[in-house]
Amino acid sequence: MIEEHEPEAVRRTTGGAESSRASRGWWDRNADEYQTEHGAFLGDDRFVWGPEGLDEAEAALLGPASGLKGLDVLEIGAGAAQCSRWLAAQGARPVALDLSHRQLQHALRIGGDVPLVEADACALPFADGSFDLACSAYGAVPFVADPVQVMREVRRVLRPGGRWVFSVTHPLRWAFPDEPGPEGLSVAASYFDRTPYVEQDEQGRAVYVEHHRTLGDRVRDVVAAGFRLTDLVEPEWPAWNQQEWGGWSPLRGNLIPGTAIFVCERD
Template identity: 90%
Template sequence: MNQEDDAPENAYTADPGSADDAEATRRDAGEAESSRASRGWWDRNADEYQSEHGAFLGDDRFVWGPEGLDEADAALLGPAASLKDKDVLEIGAGAAQCSRWLAAQGARPVALDLSHRQLQHALRIGDDIPLVEADAGNLPFRDGSFDLACSAYGAVPFVADPVNVMREVHRVLRPGGRWVFSVTHPVRWAFPDEPGPEGLTVSASYFDRTPYVEQDERGRAVYVEHHRTVGDRVRDVVAGGFRLLDLVEPEWPEWNGQEWGGWSPLRGNLIPGTAIFVCERA
């Protein structure tokens, strides 16, 4: 990885860092800079990401995080049978694997992503899912367009203003619509992003909300991730107009022997790695 040894846990990505000379630091990063960095990072790294993790993600599987929690088992959006004929927005869809699973249940998904290259991979896998290239903070849909919205490690960890994203999702959902999203568990930010024993020692303050930034030699951000505590995330959900129905912390399953960045069986059996927020439009 191109990050410092004491850098905080990073989101559900391939190894963060876009160039060998990227400098890891903690500093402020606003909405425009964060969005620009995310678009560039994913466009540059989509090929490697899909090559390295495509087999685990599958072409039409809905996985909530590196632990491998499957929506087919978790039913966080509701029973599979209830998804039929539902309009669903997937935010930060990548190659639209989750949307394909939703379509197989009879839903009508739309896959949205900031990265053009990620959506090209969605087209490579199949052209059966409507794709939209757009920013999660400015959703290009009419009010009340969807019954459900979901995001598996997409958009939310990378935006400077998560409340704006919550409000946008609230706007495009119909009354009573469910919004489910997963992020790196906030407690991981206190630990180094390492899968081995060195990743089990607290090295930073959990309460330090300073963004993690990788920047080039000119100081321009090439990767940005924003830390929120558990309480912050709950308050963001409520400020966005949602009720929090559940907070799911997947345990590491015995069958999963993979390492993915800082995720591993060693750490997964001791500390949570993923937090899934199940919300309902108020």
């Protein structure tokens, strides 16, 4: 019997290639467990922006649902393409892109007519001006070393006037332990420490990477990529949601923000 060793959690620098390799490997290994654990919450054709359960049908951050018909939409970090199926049901023409082959296999398992593309968000395999809208619910942006590169690629493939909406872990959360209970309510680290969170194997190879940016950093990234930030949404925790999702929980959600959603437009 081969003994499996738990990855070591550290804070250290890591580049784009290592981050991309770690993300692809982690999601390929963990896609089955992720879809089993969260599939019911995500639904097969629901557009949820984050653990709070904010639904695009209610929030309309991409615009009114009635206005989505006929629009070309790129979903980045699509996972099993749940959001894209909802978009298709509104009459949009979505394309679901993900780095993980296994996540896209789950998209095939669930079914539907949404085109699936396996690619890195830092090098989108589409021509300039291919889409009217782009979106990402906790996909790609937190896991890349150079988020501006992702956003420049998104801007390139959007048509003038296109909207780019993405959600990430709220940057404030990086100062707190990733725990759902009372132990997760005391500041334990510097909010200003941008050193990436890395889980590494015995050889020191990264197997999971997440990059921290402050709220100001995220705004500057959006602007540096050539977008205008038109809204910043911090969803409150709703009374109906009693689910714990990693470090997200009703206890913490009622006290500190868990998700930040950036609504951006391309001139």
